[in-house]
Amino acid sequence: MFQFLGLFAQGCRDIFRTPWALCLTLAAVSLVTFLAGMFLMFVNTLEDQILRRQAEVQFQVYWDRDASLEAVHDAWQAMNGLSRLTSLRTFTPDAALDVLAQAFDGQVDLKEFKKDSPLPATALLTFMLPREDQKEWARTILVRLESFSGVSKVHYNPLRIDVLHSWMQFSKKGFWPVICFLVLVVGLVVGNTIKLALFQRRDEIEILRLVGASRLYVRMPLIIGGAAQGLLGGLLALGLLGLVHLGLQDMLNFPPLWVQIQFLSFREMLGMLAVLMCIGTLSSFVALKEG
């Protein structure tokens, strides 16, 4: 256990034995991670704006003309309890007639229909769309609304959901190739640094092997070094991203845009550091295998 801790400490110490190589690696890892972070911030801001501006969908529910008002009122009450509902506007047949009359600016007289309105009872429900599976969610809501007693038909605009879905898909599909590319670059940078360290320390490694050092004893400090370089590069990049975000967060936050640039979430930051450490470890391991 003590030897393990000793090797761990040695791995962290050893990366400072080649300060120039360390500086170059940290610069490369930080810059690549910074690029990834900026891209992530862009995706976050884009998603936030999409959801904020286009994330509402309306369902118009029409009842049968002969549906009893009592049943309609019961349905309205039940609809009020639906999740993600942001507003509910209801129209009795008479109220619907009034709205129609207003739409004609009083140029058409609809009073004669008052006693026996040809319009059905209706409800206009506005929902906030979920972040995931919008299409499936919309289908579920449609079925739920159609199941209310006396409901004749339900209308909504699936195109709006399609547009939102497409934007989200686009941001996600664009996200992964870019992130994979940047991860590959980080891996190559760290791997090559470890190869350089191996080359610089080949005499020492040879002597260690001659005197009976196990593979773990020789490799572990270098693998820990790779992970430490990934972590340090990630921390530097996050610091840089924080500074940039501080300067840019309100750059587009003015009328009519009102776009506030979103920073990375805590989970994303942790994920980024974990990924960098994994890449550092993995690329060191590969470099050692080849070396």
Place this chain on the structure above:
Amino acid sequence: MIHVQSLSYSFGNHWALKDVSFSLAPGDFLFLVGPSGAGKTTLMRVLHGSLPVQRGRAEVAGVDLGKLKAGRLHYLRRQIGVVFQDFKVLAGRTVFDNVALPLYVQGMKKQVIQHRVRAVLRSLELDTKAQCPCQELSGGEQQRVAIARSVVIKPKIILADEPTGNLDHELGQRLMHVFHQFNKHGTTIVFATHNREILANTPHANILYLRDGATVVRENAPYG
């Protein structure tokens, strides 16, 4: 302690060892003698596990090298001290750190390391240089550091590949005396050299003459 039977080794089409056989008991001293390119270093490297057994059989400290897995090699090396012509010491580290290295890699306790290293440095008259970086030492002192590093583990076997090759005659003789001392305490020593003068002061040793990888002459002398 060491059994080699019909051992051959080739680098591509060139056979560096051809059908070499010998056997050493605990406490034996073997000189491998031959000109440069005779196969001495190749034989040493096979015995140390740095090169694989291609043909024949080699058993060192009870371990069949042909069957030894790479992951277990370090256990064998912890029983073997090695000394090279070019010293192979860590120039930037102190004498103490160099000598303690094999004990560190075995995970020994600090007190044990301190005790053992001090004792070995005293026996090789290096105790006053313990904290000196090796790059500040003379060639003879660096070779003594290499010997100290090889004996600090109390090895069953010492493989010395031309350890006096870079030293003057007098220093070479002094180092030979050190090897004799360890041999007297029961350590098996395989000593490669192309300098026949060294043989004169070790009358009890076995001698294996190699030329172009093959055994030319083998002389066995009674131990002691």
